[in-house]
Amino acid sequence: MTVLDSTALTADFWAAAARRELVRPVCRDCGHSFFTPQVACPACLSEDWVYRPSSGRGTVYSATVVHKAPSPGFTVPFGLGVIDLEEGWSMLATLVGDRLPQIGSAVEVTWVERDGRTQPAFAEATS
Amino acid sequence: MNLSGVAVVGVGVTPQRKRSQRNSLQVALDAAKLALADAGLSHTDVDGIAARWPGPGGTELAPGSADWSTLLGVPLDWIGDSYPQGVPALLDAAGAILTGQATTILITGGQAGVLGGGQVASYTRPGNEFVEPFGAFTAAHFALVAQRHLARFPHARRGAAEIAATIRNTGSANPEAVMHGRGPFTADDVLAAPPVVDPFTLLDLCLASEGGAAIVVTTLERARDLPHHPVVVLGAGMEWMRQQYVDPPRYEQVWPIGRRAAAKAFGLAGLGPCDVDVAQLYDVNSLEVARQFEALGFCEVGEGTDFALATGIGPDGKLPTCTDGGLLSFSHIGWGAPTLKIAEAVRQLRGQAGERQIPGAEVAIAAGAGSGAQYYNLALLGRAR
Numbered sequence: 439m440t441v442l443d444s445t446a447l448t449a450d451f452w453a454a455a456a457r458r459e460l461v462r463p464v465c466r467d468c469g470h471s472f473f474t475p476q477v478a479c480p481a482c483l484s485e486d487w488v489y490r491p492s493s494g495r496g497t498v499y500s501a502t503v504v505h506k507a508p509s510p511g512f513t514v515p516f517g518l519g520v521i522d523l524e525e526g527w528s529m530l531a532t533l534v535g536d537r538l539p540q541i542g543s544a545v546e547v548t549w550v551e552r553d554g555r556t557q558p559a560f561a562e563a564t565s
Numbered sequence: 566m567n568l569s570g571v572a573v574v575g576v577g578v579t580p581q582r583k584r585s586q587r588n589s590l591q592v593a594l595d596a597a598k599l600a601l602a603d604a605g606l607s608h609t610d611v612d613g614i615a616a617r618w619p620g621p622g623g624t625e626l627a628p629g630s631a632d633w634s635t636l637l638g639v640p641l642d643w644i645g646d647s648y649p650q651g652v653p654a655l656l657d658a659a660g661a662i663l664t665g666q667a668t669t670i671l672i673t674g675g676q677a678g679v680l681g682g683g684q685v686a687s688y689t690r691p692g693n694e695f696v697e698p699f700g701a702f703t704a705a706h707f708a709l710v711a712q713r714h715l716a717r718f719p720h721a722r723r724g725a726a727e728i729a730a731t732i733r734n735t736g737s738a739n740p741e742a743v744m745h746g747r748g749p750f751t752a753d754d755v756l757a758a759p760p761v762v763d764p765f766t767l768l769d770l771c772l773a774s775e776g777g778a779a780i781v782v783t784t785l786e787r788a789r790d791l792p793h794h795p796v797v798v799l800g801a802g803m804e805w806m807r808q809q810y811v812d813p814p815r816y817e818q819v820w821p822i823g824r825r826a827a828a829k830a831f832g833l834a835g836l837g838p839c840d841v842d843v844a845q846l847y848d849v850n851s852l853e854v855a856r857q858f859e860a861l862g863f864c865e866v867g868e869g870t871d872f873a874l875a876t877g878i879g880p881d882g883k884l885p886t887c888t889d890g891g892l893l894s895f896s897h898i899g900w901g902a903p904t905l906k907i908a909e910a911v912r913q914l915r916g917q918a919g920e921r922q923i924p925g926a927e928v929a930i931a932a933g934a935g936s937g938a939q940y941y942n943l944a945l946l947g948r949a950r
Contacts, residue, residue, distance in 0.1 A: 448694060474695050474811060500709040500816065505760040508690055508702045518705055518762075520813040530813040532699045541716055557698050 461489040471527040494547030496523040535561040571659040572788035572795040575604025575781030576908040581896035585677035585775035589619035596777030597673040613643035613667030643667035651903020652942040674901035675777030686773035707937030713816035724870020726752035729851035736890015744894040771892035778904035795949040800833030802826030803942040823860035823941040845906040848891040903933035
């Protein structure tokens, strides 16, 4: 199984994930939230950014179901989506639940274990 | 000299296979030899190369193309580690020729001995830490774009299946295609095939296969002394939006990708979509063909599948598309695949495409990449006057 690299830029994201906290980079100069983590804010190019907690609540921007395992270790079918978080940033993540979220669904973060690591997934919001 | 003073004078396509017994370097060399022989040139005539070093062995970091000076046994005046091949490499070569850096440039590449069995091809699965854990791969990124489009234009699903069936049937009739003899397929066959990633089934999606592809590029002036009727670069354009297959694509941004590149290409050529005789679009999936008709200005957004059906994109249609069977049926060889589009365009424009020749082909599109990749490029190629 692939050992995933956590670079200096992203180690804190995965450390927060291990505590089941979703965080995203926020620029301290212009306030822009962005993802994936970059060396500088893509809005103003400032390197002065920090990880801040996200509510983990958002809307499904797009959703699909994967029927062919991309590599060993995946059980198909599974949901995959792009989630627009309410703080104005987006991420790719697995979609989970008895009823898979669709485009436009309100979702909230949940946590799954894979390859010995805790990673975010999104399910239909319960409230 | 302007862009149309640059000519493609040699094309080389090795046998394309699901799995090859050779390696990537060998098929790149095979393709290079074929392209040079086609051009009536020797490897000692080459003074520039865009090929990286496909491995195994060799320089691991750029500029890997420099390694070819050892293999070819000739000093080189120019190298270009273009990514990918196809149009970006062609434009790099054209720039080198137009600025007097080189006169005869070889572009070669492909993949062989790299594909495993029974899973999604490794080169379509970025090892990124925000991609791999979620199970994403290249076709899934295209699917995430397609799902947004189909939510807007549900009728395009069946139209896309018609497109896949048409292109696959074109490839079925081509003895050189990996999927030669497979089919014929109907839209219902495409819709009923095993699902891979919604909305796409196995028959909506391109192959992952093995083989090499090469072209030789030089000046039109020199091309006039070579064996074949020269094919020149009438216009071209590229767009690069975002890190491919890592940042999730946004439908509103990437569905039109190629519009600016096409405007540039058609502007340089002094032509419009109605002047195109054959379209070697980048058919990584069925819906992506429809998307290109929209983005490139053949029709309005949402009308791509209707345009394809009404116009006819098979060999007998008004706009034959992917005339070798495309990535869906002919072959897809990773970063070398875009060169296959140029090779087929050149063969059609020379009138040397054999049984699949489209009569009177004067202007062709050769394209690369697409919405899910978040970059796009195209060239307009034409018979020199």
